[in-house]
Amino acid sequence: MKTILTLSNLTKKFGQLTAVKDLTITINKGNVYGILGPNGSGKSTTLGIVLNVINKTSGNFEWFEGSITGSDALKKVGALIESPNFYQYMTAEQNLKLVCRIKNISFKKIDEKLDIVGLLDRKNDKFRTYSLGMKQRLAIASALLNDPELLILDEPTNGLDPQGIHEIRKLIKKIATDGITILLASHLLDEVEKVCSHVIVLRKGEKLYSGSVDEMINSNSFFEVKSNQKEELLSYLKSNPAIKNVKIEGDLITAFLLEAIDASDFNKELVNQNIILSHLVKRKESLEEKFLQITNNNN
Structure with missing residues (x-):
């Protein structure tokens, strides 16, 4: 089984606070991983480190078994780690074209990704007319533009109404069936149980459990x-x-x-x-x- 990401004794300290402590996990291709823990458990910090947004204090992480590193590795990763950040006055298509220019990606991918997230018929509507759930789905479409091997999502249903939550969870399952590995951070037990094949339980930056959801509950x-x-x-x-x-x-x-x-x-x-x-x-x-x-x- 191909290994996409390996964390070895990863630690991050902010002054006296240890946000991530000696974390060792392996992300294998073809699975949906849920990093589960309450707010402050180190989920977002861990994702920030592997995406080179936050500098680690100690330990290591390795992409694709060390075959590629740095920015080259991140070209194979799609991520949504904060609220959607698009221009309100631009259409969905215009916003995604801007992302394509920044990432040097062909515009040909836009309709394909909008279709995956169920927004192809709304591509000419301005972003400000979208519901919160639609805005989140557009952000996922943006993260998929580079055909990533790994999709990272940080609290993807946060702030959504029940219908929006249902749509995002259904979309995550759909993306997973296409063979994309997903790493999902959430504090919602129900979310992880419904969409994830594997779970990593964190508390105060420490790993308490790592394994398949079925093994955990069965x-x-x-x-x-x-x-x-x-x-x-x-x-x-x-x-x-x-x-x-x-x-x-x-x-x-x-x-x-x-x-x-x-x-x-x-x-x-x-x-x-x-x-x-x-x-x-x-x-x-x-x-x-x-x-x-x-x-x-x-x-």
Whole structure:
């Protein structure tokens, strides 16, 4: 698998503040990566470093396995790391022509990219007439003009209404199916779960987790159970070595698993213990639940 970007022990300090701390990650071709973390976790700083907008303090990063460096490498990268910055009085086509001149790109790419983002029929409309979602889609079209191998997006749905958010997420999936690798920074768990294949969890500049979204949320399932024999049930669950921990919310008990257990086998074992369940549901953890576990375990 081709490696597009490698970060090795990357660190950035702003005075006494360490924004990125000893960060090591690998971005492989063909995946959609979500850098997930709250505001101040180092997401934007990390993107700024690899785009040569921010100078690193220590560590290294390497593009395309070291085959090309510097500005040559960035010619294969498209990025949207701030709010769209276009001229209000110019049309979408005119704005993109200006970008093409700056980047030395053929105008022939404009209609193709406007079509991808669903704005081809609005290319002659002035930018000021666009909704926020349309402005963001035009910015993505601009980032695609150079046919990048990697598209970097920093909080692409920030400030959008539900319809705009839906359009951008749908567009990201569409772009990914065309074979473009995407690196997406977001503080929205729902966004990462819906559009990303891989996730990197950051907090205060440190990596807490890196891997596929499926591995993160499928690693452990959980049972939701109820019984009139609540105390006996709790005693059994807490003594079972296959159960990691137990959460109680009223009559509902949630048992998080350390290893896979079949629901019918689980119920049969409880019957053998003379514990009868009135409710049994097996579920997979959501990304939100897994994220909270990871961050709480690293307090």
